């Protein structure tokens with residue numbers, strides 16, 4: 001039977017995947033405290049609807065960094081889509097194009113960015129800044145030439161996590177799979193996650209490209225303010241889906257402070273644990289312009305390729321529209337702060 005929500009897509013994908021691969025996609029760092037916290041924090045928040053507003057069918061579309069998108073949901077960057085489905089990121093790109101949403105293509109994509117761009121999806125390119133600036137600049141130029149519309153710099157990864165589930169499968173891709181964005185042999189070992197990367201590198205990047213720069217992995221309000229001061233065009237509140245620093249806080253809990261620090265100067269995006277349309281509404285109420293989803297896209301891809309990803313996006317769109325309507329709202333762009341109260345079952349009342 002076809003899955004009817006994003007959680008059912010995870011079950012369907014788990015049933016199809018080799019257990020080690022499922023562990024890589026589903027897992028988080030160490031004790032997976034952050035992984036669990038992302039979803040738990042959404043469940044703690046409750047929505048207080050308004051009634052008799054006559055709002056009509058809700059509008060979901062918006063303009064993000066100069067590009068039209070059909071709803072405030074993006075495809076988060078995730079590596080190695082060909083581990084999930086033979087067509088890999090090509091299938092994901094087709095689904096994103098069909099849904100009219102932005103796809104953030106990972107540096108560690110198993111399909112070249114040019115080929116993903118050819119699907120017609122609006123692409124942003126995710127990059128781990130490399131200490132070798134010449135190499136980094138080559139990647140930037142390639143992303144510009146491929147028509148990527150923004151660079152998403154992952155800033156939560158000065159090192160790779162330790163253990164356990166999410167670390168498996170990482171270093172050796174099966175024969176025939178590589179990361180063509182890296183050039184050469186496309187070997188993951190060509191990527192350095194370096195603790196030497198700093199704001200100086202963001203300044204350097206700002207000087208070499210006119211593409212919008214998005215910093216992904218912001219959790220502290222002071223870093224959000226620094227991001228704006230260093231010329232970032234957007235920030236993504238993210239803990240890498242609980243896959244990097246374990247016991248980092250849930251993203252939705254950090255969002256209000258970050259939105260306050262940014263104060264409307266650039267869009268604030270969020271990822272981590274978004275599984276329902278109501279989660280999207282909560283993030284919009286707490287100051288996000290849009291959200292991104294990581295694992296649900298991989299589950300859709302595993303289950304049914306491009307059709308599965310398209311269905312995941314369609315389900316979330318329908319849930320979002322329904323949640324807005326039930327809240328008495330006519331637009332995803334105008335979700336009031338007082339819609340959300342921190343009053344859920346886990347709050348101990």
Ligand SMILES: Cc1cc2nc3c(=O)[nH]c(=O)nc-3n(C[C@H](O)[C@H](O)[C@H](O)COP(=O)(O)O)c2cc1C
Nearest residue numbers: 025076077078079154240241271272273293294295
């Ligand atoms: C299998 C997998 C691979 C990922 N690969 C990357 C990556 O290459 N670069 C990156 O910035 N984030 C990566 N992420 C993190 C996602 O971009 C995103 O922050 C996270 O998945 C959001 O949480 P969610 O999965 O709960 O939606 C990855 C996440 C997963 C699950």
Ligand SMILES: CCCCCCC(=O)C(=O)O
Nearest residue numbers: 079108160188191193243
């Ligand atoms: C050497 C870089 C490994 C990054 C792996 C991709 C990723 O971000 C993940 O969470 O997995």
